[in-house]
Amino acid sequence: MIEIARFADVYEAEIAAGRLKADGFTPTLGGAEHAKADPLILQALGWIRLSVPDEEAAAAGDRLTDLRSGAESLEAEAEPQPLMVPDRSLPAKVTIGAMLLAFLAGR
Numbered sequence: 001m002i003e004i005a006r007f008a009d010v011y012e013a014e015i016a017a018g019r020l021k022a023d024g025f026t027p028t029l030g031g032a033e034h035a036k037a038d039p040l041i042l043q044a045l046g047w048i049r050l051s052v053p054d055e056e057a058a059a060a061g062d063r064l065t066d067l068r069s070g071a072e073s074l075e076a077e078a079e080p081q082p083l084m085v086p087d088r089s090l091p092a093k094v095t096i097g098a099m100l101l102a103f104l105a106g107r
Helices: 010-022 032-037 037-044 054-068 089-105
Strands: 001-005 028-030 048-052
Touching: 001 010, 001 054, 010 028, 010 032, 010 048, 010 054, 032 037, 048 054
Parallel strands: none
Antiparallel strands: 001 048, 028 048
């Protein structure tokens, strides 16, 4: 196993390992379980170590570099504009009042 990266955040390391696994690599995380149990020990452990088998090291390192550089980042979409609904509060009140008046007058 060859270490290809270190992470200061256990969850960032898990995301990277999961992505590499989805790409067909077989990553392992060293120290992740200790860091989850006691976050203060993380620095003493030397951070979270992401390792892959020797034959996958070069390709996995290149893939991780590509992901960190934003090779697959999504473009920011324009924020959707709120749907403009006409204000019908006054006509609704007048209609309800007129219906109530007609009901009372019909008695």
